[in-house]
Structure formats: structure tokens, C-alpha cells
Amino acid sequence: MKYLDEYRDGKIARKIVDEMHRIQTQPWVIMEVCGGQTHSIVKNGIDHLLPEGVELVHGPGCPVCVTPLEMIDKAHAIARRPEVIFCSFGDMLRVPGSDGDLFTIKSQGGDVRVVYSPLDCLKIARANPEKRIVFFAIGFETTAPANAMLAWRARQEGLKNVSLLVSHVLVPPALAAILSSPLNRVQGFLGPGHVCAVMGYEEYEPISEKFRVPIVITGFEPLDILQGTLMTIRQLETRRAEVENEYSRILDRAGNLPAQKLVASVFSTGDRKWRGIGMIPNSGYHLRPEFEDHDAERLFDVAQIDTQEPAICISGEILRGLKKPRDCPAFGTLCTPQRPLGATMVSAEGACAAYYAYGRHLQGSGSVDVPVHSIGAA
Amino acid sequence: MKPAEAIESQSEAETAIEMPSPLFGSCALPIFDHKNIVLGHGSGGKLTAELINKIFLPAFSNATLDKLDDQAVLDINGIRLAFTTDGFVVTPIFFPGGDIGQLAVNGTVNDLAMSGARPLYLSAAFILEEGLPAEDLQRVVDSMGKAAREAGVQFVTGDTKVVNRGKGDQIFITTTGIGLIESAVNISANRARVGDKILLSGYIGDHGMAIMSQRENLEFEGSIESDCAALHGLVANMLATCDVAAIHCLRDPTRGGVATTLNEIASQSKAGMLIQESAIPVRESVKGACEILGLDPLYVANEGKLVAVVAADSAEKILGAMRNHPLGQDAVMIGEVCSAHPGMVRMETGVGGTRILDVMFGEQLPRIC
Numbered sequence: 001m002k003y004l005d006e007y008r009d010g011k012i013a014r015k016i017v018d019e020m021h022r023i024q025t026q027p028w029v030i031m032e033v034c035g036g037q038t039h040s041i042v043k044n045g046i047d048h049l050l051p052e053g054v055e056l057v058h059g060p061g062c063p064v065c066v067t068p069l070e071m072i073d074k075a076h077a078i079a080r081r082p083e084v085i086f087c088s089f090g091d092m093l094r095v096p097g098s099d100g101d102l103f104t105i106k107s108q109g110g111d112v113r114v115v116y117s118p119l120d121c122l123k124i125a126r127a128n129p130e131k132r133i134v135f136f137a138i139g140f141e142t143t144a145p146a147n148a149m150l151a152w153r154a155r156q157e158g159l160k161n162v163s164l165l166v167s168h169v170l171v172p173p174a175l176a177a178i179l180s181s182p183l184n185r186v187q188g189f190l191g192p193g194h195v196c197a198v199m200g201y202e203e204y205e206p207i208s209e210k211f212r213v214p215i216v217i218t219g220f221e222p223l224d225i226l227q228g229t230l231m232t233i234r235q236l237e238t239r240r241a242e243v244e245n246e247y248s249r250i251l252d253r254a255g256n257l258p259a260q261k262l263v264a265s266v267f268s269t270g271d272r273k274w275r276g277i278g279m280i281p282n283s284g285y286h287l288r289p290e291f292e293d294h295d296a297e298r299l300f301d302v303a304q305i306d307t308q309e310p311a312i313c314i315s316g317e318i319l320r321g322l323k324k325p326r327d328c329p330a331f332g333t334l335c336t337p338q339r340p341l342g343a344t345m346v347s348a349e350g351a352c353a354a355y356y357a358y359g360r361h362l363q364g365s366g367s368v369d370v371p372v373h374s375i376g377a378a
Numbered sequence: 379m380k381p382a383e384a385i386e387s388q389s390e391a392e393t394a395i396e397m398p399s400p401l402f403g404s405c406a407l408p409i410f411d412h413k414n415i416v417l418g419h420g421s422g423g424k425l426t427a428e429l430i431n432k433i434f435l436p437a438f439s440n441a442t443l444d445k446l447d448d449q450a451v452l453d454i455n456g457i458r459l460a461f462t463t464d465g466f467v468v469t470p471i472f473f474p475g476g477d478i479g480q481l482a483v484n485g486t487v488n489d490l491a492m493s494g495a496r497p498l499y500l501s502a503a504f505i506l507e508e509g510l511p512a513e514d515l516q517r518v519v520d521s522m523g524k525a526a527r528e529a530g531v532q533f534v535t536g537d538t539k540v541v542n543r544g545k546g547d548q549i550f551i552t553t554t555g556i557g558l559i560e561s562a563v564n565i566s567a568n569r570a571r572v573g574d575k576i577l578l579s580g581y582i583g584d585h586g587m588a589i590m591s592q593r594e595n596l597e598f599e600g601s602i603e604s605d606c607a608a609l610h611g612l613v614a615n616m617l618a619t620c621d622v623a624a625i626h627c628l629r630d631p632t633r634g635g636v637a638t639t640l641n642e643i644a645s646q647s648k649a650g651m652l653i654q655e656s657a658i659p660v661r662e663s664v665k666g667a668c669e670i671l672g673l674d675p676l677y678v679a680n681e682g683k684l685v686a687v688v689a690a691d692s693a694e695k696i697l698g699a700m701r702n703h704p705l706g707q708d709a710v711m712i713g714e715v716c717s718a719h720p721g722m723v724r725m726e727t728g729v730g731g732t733r734i735l736d737v738m739f740g741e742q743l744p745r746i747c
């Protein structure tokens with residue numbers, strides 16, 4: 001396929017890996033930030049093409065994974081109500097809350113619908129004026145413009161029966177939180193390509209500078225990931241720490257300015273709880289007060305729901321790059337994609353789910369011995 | 379019921395179900411079993427397998443059923459009959475390249491053909507929703523008649539029920555078929571042997587993506603048409619070209635796609651498989667549609683393709699016979715049966731890595747981004 005197969009060429013992949021072998025002098029730990037990158041890495045077997053000593057650890061960038069359990073429970077409480085049509089991206093349907101998933105709620109009579117675009121909710125709202133349409137607005141900066149557009153259009157058109165259950169998270173505060181941890185092992189990042197297509201990458205520059213860590217904004221095709229990894233190794237080997245852009249065919253430093261303007265007009269930044277990680281200051285979006293008539297959390301009075309995670313699950317450590325899925329005693333036995341115990345097994349983009357689907361035939365943890373400091377982090 | 383469409387390692391499913399829950403104490407995420415049927419139970423993936431293993435097999439178990447093939451092979455006074463049944467509930471009922479009626483004939487004909495049988499007779503049971511335009515029913519039934527004539531089978535019995543508006547979805551069709559198997563033919567999903575070659579009859583994912591793009595109102599460069607076709611002629615070509623014993627397994631990769639079919643065969647034969655991703659033909663339009671919708675063509679349904687596991691020394695000959703038939707002209711060899719990782723399908727990816735080709739969990743869900 002045009003612009004797809006070109007980025008999946010085995011011969012070019014081999015050349016990039018050869019170049020890694022040529023320049024690499026010591027072990028490095030590199031985190032790919034996005035769930036989409038994790039998926040591509042494991043689906044294409046990229047982690048097993050890399051030179052020994054280059055370890056990819058999986059970051060917190062799976063929106064389904066990091067949506068807190070209590071938010072899932074809130075979603076389910078709303079979706080169970082008879083007057084509600086609950087709309088969601090597809091992969092949220094299988095995420096279990098404390099009592100079942102959205103599929104279960106659907107099977108018990110709840111009106112749960114998968115939408116490809118949040119704006120589909122407008123059509124549903126117009127066709128069902130007697131119903132209350134709730135969209136589960138999750139994701140990183142990538143989905144924020146489309147979700148913001150839904151709120152904006154609903155307000156514009158006076159569609160009072162449309163609301164959003166917002167659980168939006170932001171990448172830069174999460175990277176800073178990972179790098180600030182005394183246990184941090186991450187020495188370089190494959191930055192989030194689609195997030196930066198919206199936001200640009202200027203805001204990553206202070207992080208790179210402060211923590212002395214290379215950040216290479218990277219795409220999602222196999223050759224993108226290999227090239228991004230090579231660029232990161234090159235920086236590490238030459239003791240540079242800069243923000244570079246591997247994904248230049250898609251994005252530039254400024255990002256998509258109209259999208260940023262729209263997002264800023266609908267959402268404000270505030271604290272957010274991340275599943276498996278906990279509260280990170282200023283790490284999420286909330287609807288601005290002028291959109292409170294479209295704020296499902298307020299309209300449906302679900303604020304009191306507060307759920308705890310199972311203790312055995314190590315997804316928090318996996319999301320911070322401290323452990324790998326195979327380090328978990330429950331991986332593949334007590335915890336499977338059919339019966340996930342935690343964040344990273346619930347979505348196909350989650351590191352545990354990706355390992356389960358594509359890599360569980362391999363033995364060992366896949367980790368290599370690497371010093372526990374990055375070139376910059378304390 | 380169609381058990382064989384969703385075989386999964388039974389032992390694994392059982393382990394998962396009998397997990398010791400006390401470990402979790404006040405665990406907020408209990409291991410839950412579905413109290414109601416969810417859509418995933420019909421996906422042909424792991425949930426379907428669970429349903430079969432937990433509900434249907436305990437009630438119906440017998441030596442023929444327990445093989446979980448796409449059809450039962452019955453020996454009646456020395457005559458070997460293939461016997462199968464299948465329900466069709468597709469929406470929309472008319473789609474690019476076919477309709478529910480054609481599908482209902484070809485689906486059952488193909489299940490018979492996958493045992494090497496010559497399809498003979500079909501039955502049809504209709505569940506019609508009140509309000510269905512008679513014209514639509516006429517179109518569907520005419521299409522069934524045409525497909526049956528082309529496949530050389532006859533409808534010899536049937537039934538019709540009508541349900542209240544809203545209690546069905548326009549039209550549901552169940553077809554049952556019987557066919558005759560020549561005595562020397564012995565094809566079953568448990569007969570794959572180490573060294574066997576794996577053949578695929580052509581481009582994958584056409585049917586599923588034709589339906590999906592119609593459902594989602596998506597238009598792609600070069601429309602995608604269902605590959606719906608009766609495969610018994612292709613199978614007859616294959617059987618005629620070699621010692622019939624060289625064809626070990628045949629299966630049409632419908633729900634769950636090629637990945638699920640390969641897993642079924644690997645699991646039932648207790649053999650490993652190694653597949654080359656670059657050898658698997660996928661049309662540009664299907665690839666594009668899958669990328670947009672976040673789906674994997676290897677898990678998308680086909681209605682006119684087959685996967686064959688054959689003895690290595692006859693593989694080239696059989697492949698040639700497939701390519702000589704219009705429905706197999708794009709046939710390719712996609713991999714082989716190996717001794718490593720029995721029950722598991724591994725795939726060498728286009729960029730040179732290796733990964734597991736797993737069974738679907740439930741419904742294929744579009745990913746968020």
C-alpha cells in the first residue's frame with residue numbers, strides 16, 4: 001500500500017539494525033511512550049531485531065490502560081441508566097470495571113454504541129431527542145481535538161442531551177513524573193508521534209534539557225520505530241540530549257494550531273489520576289466551566305464512586321518502565337486479556353496484552369542488565 | 379451450533395476458569411464470567427470456544443461432535459456422509475459481491491466441501507421479521523436458488539417462522555447440508571503433521587471488509603467486494619490431482635479469519651506452525667480499510683477462501699491444481715507445520731521479526747488511535 005508498505009521493508013530494517021550494531025558501545029534503556037508504538041513493536045517482532053543491550057521499555061501512552069478504574073465504574077454507572085445512550089471508542093467496551101464491562105451492560109439491555117468519531121454522537125443525539133447521549137471522552141492529546149469538537153458543536157447547536165465523561169491525560173507531565181522517580185531506568189524516549197501531530201514538540205524541549213534525556217518524536221510503522229530508536233542511540237552514544245523529529249512527514253515543531261486553539265477553548269488543564277500510577281499534577285484536561293451543561297460527571301452525580309485496584313497487579317511499574325510483563329507472577333495465568341487484572345492487560349495497546357498476544361512463546365523476562373541511571377536523571 | 383469455528387486450547391480455558399479466587403481477597407477486579415451472552419460469544423474467538431466447552435459440549439458430548447470439525451463425518455452402513463449446519467445473520471442483507479441468501483448456500487456447501495465431500499442436499503429454515511419487504515425476501519430466495527443450482531445442490535426441505543417487528547433483524551437463515559465422501563478421503567483439522575505445507579487459496583479479508591465498509595458507509599478507492607463463493611469445485615480439483623491422502627486438513631477461514639483457522643488446526647493437530655507474513659495476499663483496498671478501521675486482515679472473515687495443510691511432497695502439485703481453478707488462481711504457500719511450540723502459530727513478520735498469531739479474544743475492536 002502506498003505510504004505503508006514502504007515503511008515495512010525488511011531490507012531497510014536490516015540496514016538500520018546494522019547501523020545500530022555499528023554505533024552502539026554500551027547497553028541503553030529506551031522507552032516508547034505510545035501504546036500504538038508498543039503494539040507495532042510487538043506485532044512486528046521489532047524488539048527481537050534490536051542489538052542485545054538495547055532494551056525497549058513500554059511507556060504510559062495507552063489511553064485505555066491509564067483510564068482509572070473509578071472512571072470506568074462511573075462510565076458503567078451512567079451506561080446502565082435506561083435513559084442513556086452510551087457512546088465509546090471500541091476498545092473501551094472490553095475494559096472491566098468492578099462489575100463487568102460495557103459488553104455485559106449491553107447484554108443486560110444498556111444502549112452502548114461504538115463510534116469511530118465523537119461527532120457521530122451529534123447524529124445520535126438529533127435522532128434520539130428523548131435520550132441522553134454520553135460520550136466517554138478518553139485519550140491523550142491525540143483524541144482531544146475531536147472530543148473538544150463534540151463539546152463545542154453540542155453547545156453551538158444547543159444539543160442539551162449530549163454530554164462527555166472526560167478522562168483526558170497529557171503526555172509531558174507523565175514523562176516528567178517518570179524521569180523524576182529515583183527508580184527511573186529510562187535513558188531516552190521514542191516520543192509520541194500522534195500526540196505531537198496535534199501539539200507539536202516544543203513542550204518536550206524543557207524536559208529533554210532538564211533531565212538531560214534524548215526525546216525522538218517517532219511514528220508507528222516498523223521503520224519509524226527502528227529509525228527513531230537508531231536516532232535515540234546515536235544521541236546517547238554521543239552524549240547529546242535533544243528533541244529530534246523522526247516523524248517529519250506528519251508533523252513539525254508547532255503542531256496543529258487550529259486544533260490546539262479548539263482544545264484550549266473547551267478544556268483546561270488540571271490534576272488527573274492515572275490508572276496504575278496515581279495522581280499526577282496538571283496531567284489532564286477538564287471541561288471548562290462554560291461547558292458544564294455537557295459535563296457528564298456533574299450531570300449524573302457519579303463523583304462519589306472511588307474504586308481501588310487489585311494489589312497483585314504490577315501495571316503501575318510496567319507503565320513507568322520499571323518492569324516488564326513477564327516479571328509479573330500473574331501474567332498469562334491469573335491475568336489474561338479475557339480476564340485482565342489491571343491497566344496494561346485491558347487494551348490491545350497495553351504492554352501486557354501485546355506481550356500476551358504476540359510474544360508469550362518467548363522465554364525469560366526479556367530484560368537485559370543495564371545500569372539503573374540515565375545520562376541525566378538523578 | 380458450529381463448534382469447530384472456535385477451537386481454542388481447551389486446557390488453557392479450563393485453567394483460566396478454575397483460578398483460585400481467594401488469592402485476590404478484596405480484589406476490585408474479580409475474575410468474572412459473563413452472566414449474559416455478549417456479542418463476543420458469537421465472534422468465533424476465545425469466548426465462543428468457552429461457550430462451546432462450558433455449555434454445549436457437556437450437554438451433547440459424543441465421539442463425532444467432540445472432534446469439533448466444521449462438519450460431522452458419519453459412517454452409515456459403509457457410506458460416508460458429511461453433515462453440517464450454519465446460521466446466517468449478516469447485516470446488511472445485501473452487500474457488495476453478494477447477499478445473505480448466497481452466503482447461506484455457499485457457507486454450508488463450503489463446510490461440506492472442507493471434508494472433501496461432494497455436496498448433495500440442503501435444507502433452509504427462515505426466521506423473518508414482521509414488516510420485511512416481500513421484494514427483499516424474493517431477492518434473497520432467488521439468489522439462494524441460483525447459488526444452489528451453480529453449486530449443484532438441491533433444497534429438499536425447509537421451514538419458515540415470522541417474529542414480531544423488533545424481535546429479529548429482517549431475516550435469519552439456517553441451512554443444513556449433507557454430502558457424500560469418497561472412501562479414501564480422510565480430511566480433518568487434527569491431521570496436520572510436522573513438515574506439511576500450508577496453502578491459502580487467495581486474497582484474504584474481502585468479505586469482512588466489504589460488509590464493514592458498507593456498515594460504516596466508508597468508500598475506498600476501488601470498492602471491496604465479498605469473495606462469497608462455493609469451493610467444492612476447487613476442492614475437487616485438488617483431490618483429483620494427487621493421492622487424496624496427501625490432503626490432511628481443509629478449512630474455510632470464515633469468522634475469525636485466517637489467524638483463527640490456523641490456530642484451530644494447530645491446536646487440534648497439537649502441532650506448531652510457522653507462517654510468512656509477506657506471503658499472505660491482501661488487496662490494497664482491504665489493507666487500507668483495515669488500517670483506517672484499526673483491524674487486522676488476518677482476523678477478518680472470508681467466504682470464498684480455503685486453507686489447506688498438505689503433505690510436503692505433493693504441495694507443489696496441489697498448489698498448481700488450485701491455481702488452475704478460477705477460485706484458486708491466486709493460491710500461495712504461506713508456511714509449514716513445525717515441531718516447535720505445538721498448538722501455537724508463529725509468524726515471521728515483513729520486517730524480519732517473529733510473533734505469535736493468536737486467536738481473537740472476542741469481537742475485533744477498533745483501537746482508539
